[in-house]
Amino acid sequence: MASKKHPKHPIVLRFEGIDPGDIGGYEAHRYRKGGDLGHIDREKPKPRLLIGTETWADEARAEIKLMKLETFAAELADLDRRKRRKEIEKRRIEGPRDPWRASRHGPMRELILTANKEWFEQTESSDVEFSTSKEELFEKRAVDWLKEHFGNDVIHARADLDEQAYHIHAVIMPRANVQKYGTECRLLQPSIHPLIKDYEAAQDSVGEWFSEIGLARGQRHKQAIRDALNDGRKPPANPRHVRPAAWRAKQERKLAEKEATLEARQREVVEREEQAEEIIAFGEAVATGGIDENGQPTTPAQQTDKTASPTPARNSSLGFTIARKAYRMAMKRLRGKATEEAERKARVKVAKEVAEIKAADDVIVEIGKQLPEGMRARIAKVRRKLTARIMRLDPNMKGRFEGPVSGGDDTR
Structure with a gap:
């Protein structure tokens, strides 16, 4: 039966600059007494020493101090051989200098080697058999x-077994001998x-070295950049390695x-639900007559009782x-x-009253035509009263009631 095929996982190699002053913090984390400990599984075995002694940190610091001196x-x-007395005094005051060229990376390197945790969990492979x-x-x-590749400059290496994936940390102290001050200095x-x-070159090296156990080299980013530039394409962005602690901190921030x-x-x-309850309570209180539309009590008893609360709604809510x-x-x-509606009804009522008055006036005019001259004067007086009433009801009726009681005679 053919064994199950598994995808080839890349070998992961990462370098980090380290300053001798960082060794104390490095050791505190190795003993799980400091640094980022949130991802540590206390139930798993503690880190295992692979290269160097338990006192490697003290030995490294002592060696660096000796180099300085x-x-x-x-x-x-x-300076003494060259009779530089003033410079000798100045340098004595300044004291020893660090035995390396200052840079943002520091003079030492921390190295991490690992692979995807799925590779460590595989139990069989089609191309590599594991005993x-x-x-x-x-x-x-x-x-x-x-x-x-690093010989004795690998002053420390350990295997971390209590984290999510197995990995190896190593510290490289790159010693060199150079001719300086007329002698050989370290x-x-x-x-x-x-x-x-x-x-x-480092990625090529580990890719080839670990290929025998089924791992592959990581992506060739520099070659991809060169190929893109040669083809006139936009080059891919350089990968930016993020330390596990920084990655976890970022993930924790996202989660928070x-x-x-x-x-x-x-x-x-919750606030919207509370508001809805208050609105419903307000409506019910208005509907039952407990409060008016301004939220004020409507009954005399409630108005005098300052503690009365016709609705659970709060005035400030x-x-x-x-x-x-x-x-x-x-x-x-x-x-x-x-x-x-009231105005419409009023207009209808006024129009009706005006029509009735106009009909009465017409009757009066007809009657006046049949009466002697003396009676007409009295009728004209009645008409003036009617006209005044009509004007109060509807100013637009002005002029419609003007004219003599009989043709040609103005008896008003």
Whole structure:
């Protein structure tokens, strides 16, 4: 039966600059007493030492201090041979200098070797047969590779077993001997190691070294950039390695922001529900006559009792404010409609009254035509009263009631 095919996972190699002053923090994390410990599984075995001694950090600091003093002594001896008395006094005051060239990366390197955790969890492979565990196999290849390419400059290496994926940390102290001050001096110089100087060469090296256990080289980013430039395409962005602690901190921030957003939404839902309850309570109180549309008590007892609460809505709450505003607008519209209806009815009534008065006036005019002259004067007086009443009812009727009782005679 053919074994199950598995995709080839890349071998992961990463360099990080390290300053001698950082060694204390590095050791605190190794003993799980400091640094980023949130991802540590206390139930798993603690880190295992692979290269170096338990006192490697003290030994490294002591060696660096000795380098400083040796170089300082050589410098003073050189100035003395050249009779530079003033410079000797100045340098004695300044003291020893660090035995390396200052840079943003520091003179030492921390190296991390690992692979995807899925590779460590695979139990069978179509092209590689394992008689030992994946971790043991990886560990042996890693130690051999470190010693092959960095020799005694690998002053420390350990395997971390209590994190999400098995990985190896190593510290490189790149020792170099240079001619200085008329003698040979020791200092730290990362560029003496080709694999530190050339990142792509380092990736080629581990890719080839670990291919025998089923791992592959990572992506060739520099070659991809060169190919893109040659073809006139936009080159891919350089990969930016993020330290696990920084990655976890970023993920924790994202999670915290997500939780904060969710809490804000939940609070908003609760607030809206409370507002809805207050609006409903306000409406019920208005409907039952407990309060008016302004939220004020309507019964004398409630008006005098300052502690009376006809509705659970609070005067300062948003729900109360929304409901009061809505009811005010509704009542205003209703009153407006009522006023319009009343005016319409009034106009109908006035028109009816005016018509009745006009009919009466017509009757009076006809009667006046049949009466003697003396009686006409009295009728004209009655008509003036009627006209005044009509004008009060409808000013537009002015002129419609003017004229003599009989043709040609003005008896008003």
